[in-house]
Amino acid sequence: MSDETNAAERRRWNDERWIAVWPKRERFTNAVTPRLLDALALTPGERVLDVGCGGGIASIEAGRRVLPEGSVAGADLSIPLVELARQRAREASAGNLSFHVVDMQNEKVPGAPFDVAMSQFGVMFFDEPVTAFVNIARHLREDGRIGFACWQAAERNPWFFALALAPFLQPMPPPAEGKSPTGPFALADPERTAGILGEAGFADIRRTAIEFTVDLPEDVIVDDEQLAFMGVADSDMPAARRAMDEHMAQFRLSPEVSRFPLALQIFEARRA
Ligand SMILES: C[S@@+](CC[C@H](N)C(=O)[O-])C[C@H]1O[C@@H](n2cnc3c(N)ncnc32)[C@H](O)[C@@H]1O
Numbered sequence: 001m002s003d004e005t006n007a008a009e010r011r012r013w014n015d016e017r018w019i020a021v022w023p024k025r026e027r028f029t030n031a032v033t034p035r036l037l038d039a040l041a042l043t044p045g046e047r048v049l050d051v052g053c054g055g056g057i058a059s060i061e062a063g064r065r066v067l068p069e070g071s072v073a074g075a076d077l078s079i080p081l082v083e084l085a086r087q088r089a090r091e092a093s094a095g096n097l098s099f100h101v102v103d104m105q106n107e108k109v110p111g112a113p114f115d116v117a118m119s120q121f122g123v124m125f126f127d128e129p130v131t132a133f134v135n136i137a138r139h140l141r142e143d144g145r146i147g148f149a150c151w152q153a154a155e156r157n158p159w160f161f162a163l164a165l166a167p168f169l170q171p172m173p174p175p176a177e178g179k180s181p182t183g184p185f186a187l188a189d190p191e192r193t194a195g196i197l198g199e200a201g202f203a204d205i206r207r208t209a210i211e212f213t214v215d216l217p218e219d220v221i222v223d224d225e226q227l228a229f230m231g232v233a234d235s236d237m238p239a240a241r242r243a244m245d246e247h248m249a250q251f252r253l254s255p256e257v258s259r260f261p262l263a264l265q266i267f268e269a270r271r272a
Pocket of ligand 1: 056076121126
């Protein structure tokens with residue numbers, strides 16, 4: 001794998017501390033999977049590429065939908081998450097899945113051309129998004145389709161607590177010249193995202209906004225391990241915890257369960 005592209009995201013998604021919290025954190029978006037897969041309308045026999053597949057939960061569900069002859073290749077730049085996905089596929093006895101450690105911005109996944117490229121929140125971390133979507137398009141057959149879920153703006157997703165934590169964190173350095181900012185809200189602007197897809201050679205671009213709530217324990221979103229990983233100093237930990245507690249109070253239904261509003265969007269397009 002090349003060391004130059006997406007260096008910060010590669011570090012983050014391979015950091016053992018982040019990987020330790022991830023299985024808890026991914027519960028937050030499990031309810032998105034059926035919505036994304038319904039939008040994609042996968043049919044038996046299709047060959048699917050799951051971009052930024054993480055621990056493979058959506059890949060495994062997609063694999064079920066394309067049985068008996070279809071298959072899913074999951075691609076991710078996180079070595080430990082690809083290992084988790086492989087382990088889950090083995091446990092599910094899913095024989096039509098493969099997982100690959102790949103930077104989807106500029107590397108190849110074996111098995112192309114695919115009928116469909118899908119992604120559940122795995123396409124917002126490219127520091128050259130047009131380059132990355134061109135690369136994804138090259139993995140598709142002519143007329144193949146793409147469908148992905150990404151977040152709407154941070155203001156519409158108040159569960160994203162980084163603003164409340166800002167006084168305790170070092171500001172993010174600006175992207176290097178010619179690179180784009182990466183992160184969960186990098187594709188939030190619908191016009192910009194549609195522009196990226198168009199520039200990358202996709203047509204018939206459609207966007208569906210989706211909002212719903214999930215009831216989950218608060219620590220699915222944040223816990224002490226995560227605060228430390230994000231860079232809160234030991235000496236700031238009590239104050240950071242208090243700030244978090246105040247911020248998260250708005251979601252609490254009971255000490256055990258909180259209700260979080262999710263605002264996401266699904267983009268669909270066709271390789272022109
Ligand atoms: C928010 S997680 C989503 C994971 C999974 N799709 C899910 O819904 O649970 C984003 C994933 O994108 C992966 N990722 C980030 N940049 C990538 C890149 N350039 N190429 C491949 N995967 C990438 C991360 O390693 C991470 O697993």
